[in-house]
């Protein structure tokens with residue numbers, strides 16, 4: 001990386017390229033977070049966003065190979081299609097059938113999924129807690145919920161209860177935790193939510209809501225001594241986290257997972273420890289209304 005006339009880092013002929021593919025992708029915060037990481041680690045890398053429409057994954061991965069793009073992040077709607085198209089899969093990516101990070105190792109594309117480990121790392125960093133031995137409840141059963149269920153089980157959770165509107169999706173998600181996974185219907189979830197050590201909102205309920213807006217379940221069951229995590233990060237203080245804090249529970253916002261899953265990808269691509277503080281600062285800046 002050289003420095004241009006106004007002091008910005010500028011790519012050179014030797015600069016390595018990483019990218020995110022998705023559709024839509026122009027709103028993605030990943031370029032801000034990853035370029036801040038490369039700058040903080042003084043690595044000659046640059047990160048860009050490519051809008052790839054549904055069905056475009058085989059061509060995009062051909063481009064990654066042809067151009068020697070070193071690392072790829074994958075977002076909606078391509079996580080499942082990339083899992084089917086790469087050369088090798090990590091255990092997590094195989095179990096989830098979804099890839100959010102690809103490493104290009106000399107033309108061999110390896111798919112990983114760093115969302116779940118990013119969540120568990122964020123709970124450790126933000127709340128100083130480990131899910132080991134805990135009763136956990138995951139509300140939601142989409143892609144994010146599935147990665148969290150698998151990661152909680154891998155981290156030694158005593159049980160992982162999945163609560164979701166669509167029962168079949170809940171059963172599929174709970175199965176990722178093996179014999180420690182079970183399903184409880186939303187209407188009957190009050191007691192398990194009250195007894196849990198860690199409650200995770202992995203639905204999209206709460207996005208863009210003002211304080212006092214929608215929560216994914218009645219928060220009256222929450223109390224001191226619980227961790228309550230929300231994967232939603234816009235706004236950072238969701239109505240659920242506001243209610244949890246009011247009742248004495250420890251809130252964990254969605255920014256930590258965003259940063260830690262990106263940090264895990266950074267380390268897979270570069271083999272260098274992720275500069276997490278610089279990444280978190282960039283993520284926070286990107287969440288400001290003008291960001």
Ligand code: NAP
Nearest residue numbers: 140141142143144145165166169202203204231254257258
């Ligand atoms: P997804 O695959 O579309 O799943 C959405 C989930 O939300 C489903 O379980 C769905 O239930 C549930 N849901 C949606 N509207 C609901 C409502 N009104 N009431 C109850 N349940 C509702 O989405 P995803 O990719 O898993 O993402 C889920 C959330 O996590 C999003 O807000 C996303 O931004 C966030 N996320 C954050 C991070 C991070 O780094 N912090 C990473 C990934 C995702 P049904 O199955 O019953 O339809």
